[in-house]
Amino acid sequence: MRVFKDAGHLFRFAGLFLVAFLLFLLVRGRVVPKSFGEYGHYRGNAIRDIAALPVRFAGHQACATCHADVEEVKQKGKHAGVNCEACHGPLAKHTDDPGTLTPPKLDTAALCVRCHAASAARPRNFPQIAEDHFGGVACETCHQPHSPAVDAGGAQ
């Protein structure tokens, strides 16, 4: 055909382009993870990887399962809404196997003031204690931390 008489170089170029395109598809197929695009323009397995990370805070339900007695005391006092791990720290290791990790006893003199030290910046209706209130005596001498009102059982 006369039209393609001098078009040999075009076909060679098109062939080269096709080979390069196929190579691109091959490489792309190899390097793009299978789950990419499962939910959108990202690796779907990334969601599962993040969801599989270990938990450090066991959650309030786990504590209450065994320590129902403490939970009962707590529910009657002002600290009813405070979860165990808010003061005792992350204890998933303890709930997984109570033998391996025993939560340390807390130093109430340092712990309580974290929330209750008097400061004008705190909400006005929130119970706050002035620095001279306790005179160096540990809070638990008078206040049972799980139910802190003095007349609600007081010292343990």
Next chain:
Amino acid sequence: MTISRRHLLIMLPAAAVAWKYVLAGTPESAPNYRKSEHWWSMLIDIPECIGCGNCVRACQAENDVPDGFFRTWVEMYHVSDENMVNPVVISPDGGKEGFPAVAKEDEGKYFFVPKLCNHCADSPCTQVCPVGATFITPDGVVLIDQTYCLGCAYCVQACPYGCRYIHPEKKVADKCTLCYHRITKGLTTACCESCPTGARQLADLKNPNDPIHEFLKTHSVQVLKPQLATGAKVFYNALDGSVR
């Protein structure tokens, strides 16, 4: 269209059966987590925050956040008469160890503002990522695929809330995951778990029984920088106009 008596009689029992299922409602607690059934958000009740820093410590313990970096932090605002527009904001070590006590005679108002990733529905940070390493999940959580991230920090600059940082050891972007590994297991986030006053509440906007719906109806709630239309999903109750 008219319905004949014959057709009505045929349809009645079918309608009765259908109505029974409507009354029964959806089955309780599906055994498997379904992404399509959730749309996570958080509620922050500013008048309840006492600035104890429990959330910051809990977040660092739960997520191995390196020292000096924060996925959540607490700011203390001091708005005085002379400085209504540019208040004094402090956040010593992210508020991790609390804040210096404020004497009563100081002028102006003080309050605490806990901050974290807003898990925006139309987030600028996910839009600028050149490699598809950050994204919003079908259940509304903005996450980072750290095996894909190049560490280019475009997203760090794009976040209008300053919620992202480059991890000093991994050299990739890092941020709040809304404790995705916890909420998909039926737990609440570490910050909400350890908040003593309930100032932080995890909320599921797709769950009709979530107390957030009642709360949003009965309180003055705002998101941060609403003018940016990021679709932020961290709702602040009683947010002061000076908060940036």
